[in-house]
Amino acid sequence: MPAHDVLIIGAGLAGQRAALAAAKAGASVAILSKVHPVRSHSVAAAGGINAAINVADDWRSHAYDTVKGSDFLGDQDAIEIMCSEAPKEVMHLEHIGVTFHRNDSGELDLRAFGGASMKRTAYVADITGQAILHVLYEQLMKHHEQVERYEEWFVTSLLQDDSGRCCGVVARDVRSGRMETLQAKNVILACGGAGQVYSPTTNALIVTGDGIAQAYRIGAPLMDMEMVQYHPTTLVENGLLITEGARGEGATLLNSEGERFMEKYAPNKMELASRDVVSRAEQTEILEGRGVGANKDGIYLDITKVPRKRTLEALREIVNIGKDFAGVDITREPIMIRPGQHYIMGGVKTDVNGATPIEGLYAAGEVACVSVHGGNRLGANSLLDTLIFGRRAGEHAAARAASMGLPDTSDAQLREDVATIDAIIARPRTGRRVSEIKQELGETMNQYVAVYRDQEGLEQAHEIVKRLQAESKDAYIDDKGAVFNQDVLGAIELGYMLDCAEATVVAAIERKESRGAQFRTDFPERNDAEWLKHIDISLNGDGPQISYSAVTMTQWEPEERKY
Amino acid sequence: MAETHKPPERFTLRMRRYDPESGEAPYWDEHTIELEPHRSVLEGILQAKAKFDGSIGIRCSCRAAICGSCGVRINGEPGLACHTHLDHARASSKDGVIEVEPMGNMPVIKDMIVDMDAVHWKKVQRVTPWLINEGPQPEREHLVPRESMVDITQTMACIQCGACVSDCLAMEVDPGFIGPAALAKAYRFVGDPRDEEQRERLLDLSEDPQGIYDCTHCFKCVEACPKDVNPMGQIMRLRRIAGADQHINDQNNGHRHEETVVTLIKDYGLLHEAEMIPRSYGGNSWFGKFHPAAGKELLSSLPVAIRGIAKRKMSIKIAIFGHKIPKQDLNAVKRIYEKVESKPERYELNLYVSGVDEDAEQTPVGVGSEEGSAK
Numbered sequence: 001m002p003a004h005d006v007l008i009i010g011a012g013l014a015g016q017r018a019a020l021a022a023a024k025a026g027a028s029v030a031i032l033s034k035v036h037p038v039r040s041h042s043v044a045a046a047g048g049i050n051a052a053i054n055v056a057d058d059w060r061s062h063a064y065d066t067v068k069g070s071d072f073l074g075d076q077d078a079i080e081i082m083c084s085e086a087p088k089e090v091m092h093l094e095h096i097g098v099t100f101h102r103n104d105s106g107e108l109d110l111r112a113f114g115g116a117s118m119k120r121t122a123y124v125a126d127i128t129g130q131a132i133l134h135v136l137y138e139q140l141m142k143h144h145e146q147v148e149r150y151e152e153w154f155v156t157s158l159l160q161d162d163s164g165r166c167c168g169v170v171a172r173d174v175r176s177g178r179m180e181t182l183q184a185k186n187v188i189l190a191c192g193g194a195g196q197v198y199s200p201t202t203n204a205l206i207v208t209g210d211g212i213a214q215a216y217r218i219g220a221p222l223m224d225m226e227m228v229q230y231h232p233t234t235l236v237e238n239g240l241l242i243t244e245g246a247r248g249e250g251a252t253l254l255n256s257e258g259e260r261f262m263e264k265y266a267p268n269k270m271e272l273a274s275r276d277v278v279s280r281a282e283q284t285e286i287l288e289g290r291g292v293g294a295n296k297d298g299i300y301l302d303i304t305k306v307p308r309k310r311t312l313e314a315l316r317e318i319v320n321i322g323k324d325f326a327g328v329d330i331t332r333e334p335i336m337i338r339p340g341q342h343y344i345m346g347g348v349k350t351d352v353n354g355a356t357p358i359e360g361l362y363a364a365g366e367v368a369c370v371s372v373h374g375g376n377r378l379g380a381n382s383l384l385d386t387l388i389f390g391r392r393a394g395e396h397a398a399a400r401a402a403s404m405g406l407p408d409t410s411d412a413q414l415r416e417d418v419a420t421i422d423a424i425i426a427r428p429r430t431g432r433r434v435s436e437i438k439q440e441l442g443e444t445m446n447q448y449v450a451v452y453r454d455q456e457g458l459e460q461a462h463e464i465v466k467r468l469q470a471e472s473k474d475a476y477i478d479d480k481g482a483v484f485n486q487d488v489l490g491a492i493e494l495g496y497m498l499d500c501a502e503a504t505v506v507a508a509i510e511r512k513e514s515r516g517a518q519f520r521t522d523f524p525e526r527n528d529a530e531w532l533k534h535i536d537i538s539l540n541g542d543g544p545q546i547s548y549s550a551v552t553m554t555q556w557e558p559e560e561r562k563y
Numbered sequence: 564m565a566e567t568h569k570p571p572e573r574f575t576l577r578m579r580r581y582d583p584e585s586g587e588a589p590y591w592d593e594h595t596i597e598l599e600p601h602r603s604v605l606e607g608i609l610q611a612k613a614k615f616d617g618s619i620g621i622r623c624s625c626r627a628a629i630c631g632s633c634g635v636r637i638n639g640e641p642g643l644a645c646h647t648h649l650d651h652a653r654a655s656s657k658d659g660v661i662e663v664e665p666m667g668n669m670p671v672i673k674d675m676i677v678d679m680d681a682v683h684w685k686k687v688q689r690v691t692p693w694l695i696n697e698g699p700q701p702e703r704e705h706l707v708p709r710e711s712m713v714d715i716t717q718t719m720a721c722i723q724c725g726a727c728v729s730d731c732l733a734m735e736v737d738p739g740f741i742g743p744a745a746l747a748k749a750y751r752f753v754g755d756p757r758d759e760e761q762r763e764r765l766l767d768l769s770e771d772p773q774g775i776y777d778c779t780h781c782f783k784c785v786e787a788c789p790k791d792v793n794p795m796g797q798i799m800r801l802r803r804i805a806g807a808d809q810h811i812n813d814q815n816n817g818h819r820h821e822e823t824v825v826t827l828i829k830d831y832g833l834l835h836e837a838e839m840i841p842r843s844y845g846g847n848s849w850f851g852k853f854h855p856a857a858g859k860e861l862l863s864s865l866p867v868a869i870r871g872i873a874k875r876k877m878s879i880k881i882a883i884f885g886h887k888i889p890k891q892d893l894n895a896v897k898r899i900y901e902k903v904e905s906k907p908e909r910y911e912l913n914l915y916v917s918g919v920d921e922d923a924e925q926t927p928v929g930v931g932s933e934e935g936s937a938k
Contacts, residue, residue, distance in 0.1 A: 035622070035624060035630075035632065036632075036679070038630075038631065038722075038723055039622075039624050039625075039630045039631065039632050040630075041624070041625065041630075043625065043629055043630050043631075043722075044625050044627065044629050044630070053703075091702075091703055091704060094704045094705065095696070095700045095701075095705075096693075096694060097693065097694030097696075097755070097757070099712045099715050099716055099719050099751075099755070100704070100712065101709070101712050101713065101716070102707060102708070102709040102711075102712050103709065104709055105706070106706035106707050106708060106709065107703075107704060107706060108704050109709075124712075124716060124719065125713075125716050125720075127629070127716070127719070127720055130629060130719075130720070130722070131716070131719050134719065134723075135694075138692050138693040138694070139693060141687075141688060141692055141693060142693040151680075175672065204624040204625040204626070204630060205623060205624050205625075205626065206624045237601075238602070238606075238626070240626070240627045241627070313713060316720075317629070320628070321627060321628075324628065324646060324648075325601075325603075325627070327601060433613070433614075433617075434617070435612070435613035435614070435617065436613075439613075477617050478616050478617035478618045479617055479618035480618075481582060481584050481618065481673075482584060483582075483583050483584055483672065483673050484620050484672060484673045484674075484676055485618075486617075486620060487617035487618055490617070
């Protein structure tokens, strides 16, 4: 069977960065992804990447903004690492070819972003994620001898040896349907978040919480799962993302009375307050009857104030999105948006090197929770998170591989997974369709586990999720084939999503306060005395078990959060 | 304010299905779905998948025309399924039924899923698709002109969906042609001031008979591209940089041929067919015909010339003296040449910044800076 020092699952920014770092450190590396690497959801990251590269800036200012943005739930040691290493990482990206836009002196240009005390977001128009992802893939093509690529392979299980160390994966070649055990000294999960648990979401169809559930199922704890980010500007039409870069360039938010309502909620930062604050403000306006549109469920984002030439050059993608998906020329009229699920701050709990409590298992990027985002992630910090902790995980795993032999693996799990897939394909058409359950899950989460939450709604969501889990056990599919059977993968993904949803709901019920993205209408205040701590969720037998871990504080004490 | 809340309508999709495991030939499969008319063809297919048949195979992910997964042909035209509205697709169909097929020029794996590795990615790898900059790196960023990065962002915006590859006519005839997507990728490096091997790249792509001079200028890729990357435009820019700036005379005479066409039209207002071959092969002047390479090429094209004269597509008089156009028309042509040639910098039509800029409206299109030009 194939064996690698470092096997990376997922080929978005975190995965590709980890692969390149591990290869540079001399390890034998493979990267596996259920889609072609450039289709990874990092491609959709629009606005930019934060780094204190302006000579007048300081990484400590970036770190403080991040701590404050996290509503003081972020671990400050990790945040310090991320922010202090950011400038070097951005320069590295520039050196390998990322086409960052420049100012008139030829230096990297910087744009304003939410929650930031100065302009520190480097960008490539509004396709920053795509530009970085494609440049990293250029590097993977360059280093094809050091990094083996399994493109369009789907992981069904993580493997553990007798001492509990992670020692590889079972995966399916999507194209042929062949299942194989891939042996590895270290596995790095870099396969993204779980946005598809929600409907609508800005996240791609592939973002189904695979890595989170796989790690959870072999005993890794999940952390901060209640913290789900609603992005303030998603299209009312279909939930697609309008970048925060629009507000960074000067766009404003207006209610049905034409009022720039952010004055009431964040008089200093206005539209550029942190995302949880802006999303809540919008939701409040909508709930109080000042929404726009036929159903009064939207808010106007007015980009017409930004000079047209600047919009066409720096926000080109959303010009196209407005035109193609909403029929609106954003350079001439406002566009209707509302808060929509966008990111999960939580994930597989790791240390600052990406290591999980399970030896040999690493996680980086949205799948992981270091935690640098705490209760709320700042815009343009996610690309940074993927790259910094992707690299650190890659380097750390490579170093670990150098000092160990290959752990033992067997084919027992492979046989089990083959049997599981055969059984899914053979299910009679008596239960519900997989697609129906997924739809009900998404709508449930978006109704009860959204911007505003309360005990009653959360308990309702928990009941529904548990029922859907039961129904998913005999949910049927149509495709009986081996080649590109996307249907059977969908059934497996549904199981992953339900695990993630349950962890989110259980943690949201547990946290009886309002902090960051978690706003409980029944506990509307932040309560540092009782809840300045992370909620960890682990699998115990069949269900989730709750424990707590402390927030690491280095230099910033919690204070009232005002924008 | 554009309100796009329209009631759902019924749309019928006719999808090309192929199951490689069945041993059966491809077939058509129809499903009727219900969605608002401005929803995408992809959403229609996903509804058919969710409600009627989960075995319909199509790659898709972002739904927002950024991941490049769902390249297909809709009513025979290449594009992204997520980027085509249902009502537009119905309007362009031949019988009110929206036809969805896999892309062309690539082998089909299953239903709408094609083997992009076998064609598209192989060609991308052909152009050394990474920045070559091996020297010691500066401590901070490379300082480069602001415009250069805006410029190459157009090719950086390529999402590798393969729509241009699908209907490339040159590739259909010559499967070895490097093709629009890969050559657009090549421009991303040639246009990048940080790349150290621009000349080597251009030499390589000029001398390869399946390189930049293999493009037949048919505009199919320009129409197909959902991201306005303008692949053919990038190929033409590669040619101009190779020929005019780097003075690369490629072995298959692409550059000399282009120069010849430009010169002949300047002199005669129309193409002078008989002068074409000798000048392209022997050198771009009246004396070109005395070059041995031109003689060889003239001899070998004699049968074509004779057939042309026999079928009255060409007369001996025109063959010797060329076409004549009225004096004032010829002067008009010369004025165009003067205007273009008098510009201090070569005018590049950059489609990256799309739409008309307010400032640009006061100056005629084609005059002024590279960016901000009209589409």
